[in-house]
Amino acid sequence: MSKVKYWGNQVMSSLISRMTGQKFYDVSCGFRAYSRESLLKLNLFGNFTYTQETFLNFAFKNIPIVELPVQVRGRREHGKSRVASNLFRYTYQTLKIIIKTLRDYRPFRLFAPIAAFSFIVAVGLGLFLIIHYLRTGEFTPHKWAGFASGFFFFLSAVSLILGFILDMFARMRLNQEEMLYYLKRLPVQPPSPPTTSAGTVNGRD
DSSP: OOHHHHHHHHHHHHHHHHHHTSOOSOSSOOOOOOOHHHHHHOOOOOSSOOHHHHHHHHHHTTOOOOOOOOOOOSSOSSSOOSSSSSHHHHHHHHHHHHHHHHHHHOHHHHHHHHHHHHHHHHHHHHHHHHHHHHHHSSOTTOHHHHHHHHHHHHHHHHHHHHHHHHHHHHHHHHHHHHHHHHHHHSOOOOOOOOOOOOOOBTTBO
């Protein structure tokens, strides 16, 4: 593994660890073992790579994840990686999957920081404008701070409301996935043979 890919793997592992509240050392490895129950509860929607999405999916559903240290060969002897051949494309696609998974299962973790940051900026700009007015008795030349403060306050409110709405959808999603889990556990019935019944041939009995 090149130094750039190794560094990227460490950054991604740190990001997933912070998002899940657990410590993981390698979230990009594809060598894994799953129990039957975990696979029945697993629902993936990313069409690029499953590696990081499975960590988030299992962690958000409180399914235990255990890392076992193994020895691997550091470099490929044959061929090239078809997934991580382009590091920028891999990073973009992976982050897109992570953000979508976070939006679907933990929307407040995605939108609460946006709302908080926007609110702090709005308050800061508003205080700046008020202090300037108290000192000079006029808003010019910093009227822009008032408009910017209003924009960030609006963005904060929208992000918070969106977080509440998506949190409601996340609860509905978990209920639907629970029903899907029980449907997957149902025994598969073999197809029944076609039934024949007395009928008419060429319009006659």
